[in-house]
Amino acid sequence: MHKKIHWGIIGLGNIAHKFAADLQLSDNVMLQGVASRNLEKATEFASTYNAVTAYDSYEKLANDPKIDVIYIATPHTFHFENTMLCLQNGKAVLCEKPMGINSTQVKTMIQEAKSRKLFLMEAVWTRFMPAIEKMISLLDEETIGDIIQIRADFGFKAELNLESRLFNKKLGGGSLLDIGIYPIFLSLLVSGIPTDIKTMARMTETDVDSFCALLFDYSTNAKAVLESTFEANTPTEAYIHGTKGAIKLHRRFHQPTTITLFKDDSETVFELPYTGNGYIHEIEEVNSCLRNGQTESSKLPLEFSQNLITIIDTIKTQIGLNYIADAE
Numbered sequence: 001m002h003k004k005i006h007w008g009i010i011g012l013g014n015i016a017h018k019f020a021a022d023l024q025l026s027d028n029v030m031l032q033g034v035a036s037r038n039l040e041k042a043t044e045f046a047s048t049y050n051a052v053t054a055y056d057s058y059e060k061l062a063n064d065p066k067i068d069v070i071y072i073a074t075p076h077t078f079h080f081e082n083t084m085l086c087l088q089n090g091k092a093v094l095c096e097k098p099m100g101i102n103s104t105q106v107k108t109m110i111q112e113a114k115s116r117k118l119f120l121m122e123a124v125w126t127r128f129m130p131a132i133e134k135m136i137s138l139l140d141e142e143t144i145g146d147i148i149q150i151r152a153d154f155g156f157k158a159e160l161n162l163e164s165r166l167f168n169k170k171l172g173g174g175s176l177l178d179i180g181i182y183p184i185f186l187s188l189l190v191s192g193i194p195t196d197i198k199t200m201a202r203m204t205e206t207d208v209d210s211f212c213a214l215l216f217d218y219s220t221n222a223k224a225v226l227e228s229t230f231e232a233n234t235p236t237e238a239y240i241h242g243t244k245g246a247i248k249l250h251r252r253f254h255q256p257t258t259i260t261l262f263k264d265d266s267e268t269v270f271e272l273p274y275t276g277n278g279y280i281h282e283i284e285e286v287n288s289c290l291r292n293g294q295t296e297s298s299k300l301p302l303e304f305s306q307n308l309i310t311i312i313d314t315i316k317t318q319i320g321l322n323y324i325a326d327a328e
């Protein structure tokens, strides 16, 4: 019998609902506690998803001795303080993306987790999707040869609400951190760290990017063309072109259910749906790591998250995107 994992959730917004619904699909887990800044909201959320305790403060949840692991689902700019609070109270953490606003924050979070021998992982759910696992095995088998080009975009037309999480600088607004992270994640996963980065962005009146275009170059001479935007409904697809073929991740590529392999003038389509809302796969990875006493995931190691935010920092500097934490 597997050890029962007791989860907590901090920040009961949009994504917390989808995550909590998927948590119910997992065997031998319990939603032990949920925390909001508002008790009524926490109580309602707890009753919807069968959580044992509803808290009106994040600190109280972090102090609950029955909780093993806490999912951080607050806006980007709070990930650092919320994660540190949980780690310092002896809890394992699954933190939403981006794990921190900059590489200094992520480094500190990783050091804290390592010094306390606690599990920490960035909630890049895409990594654990069945279709992504298939893509990785096709690449490992060298089905498409050497990678020569990656193209990936993520774009939707967002209603211009300058107070919203997407545009509000205090909440970590901007397309790069919110959705640009997915094309960058994919490029890092398949081709590693670029040797050169070129960028172009458009900033909003709140001084965050509403559009960000990226060109990456690699030591292998592979190239990547990546884009994120809140200005238009773009295809949100990804292509990985190799010397012997290509792989397409169909819309929306960060939660793919279909991939196509193009090789020898033929196309092979793989239908690989995710389960539930798609978060169950990262949940199972965390459960498995905790049951096996691992402090990080081998599929999404902490070094990967450090590299991801370091690339993002380079882009932020180039486009003049900075947050309050960047000045500290």
Ligand SMILES: NC(=O)c1ccc[n+]([C@@H]2O[C@H](COP(=O)([O-])OP(=O)(O)OC[C@H]3O[C@@H](n4cnc5c(N)ncnc54)[C@H](OP(=O)(O)O)[C@@H]3O)[C@@H](O)[C@H]2O)c1
Pocket: 010, 011, 012, 013, 014, 015, 016, 035, 036, 037, 038, 041, 073, 074, 075, 076, 078, 096, 097, 098, 123, 125, 165, 171, 178
């Ligand atoms: N993996 C994915 O597919 C995915 C999808 C969407 C978002 N995300 C990530 O999840 C995080 C949250 O996104 P979301 O769309 O769920 O945001 P959201 O709906 O705005 O919810 C965020 C929650 O954070 C809490 N919070 C704490 N301080 C806050 C403040 N000053 N202002 C606003 N909210 C505050 C609030 O919960 P309480 O009121 O309960 O305290 C709020 O409901 C982001 O970092 C985002 O990148 C991931």
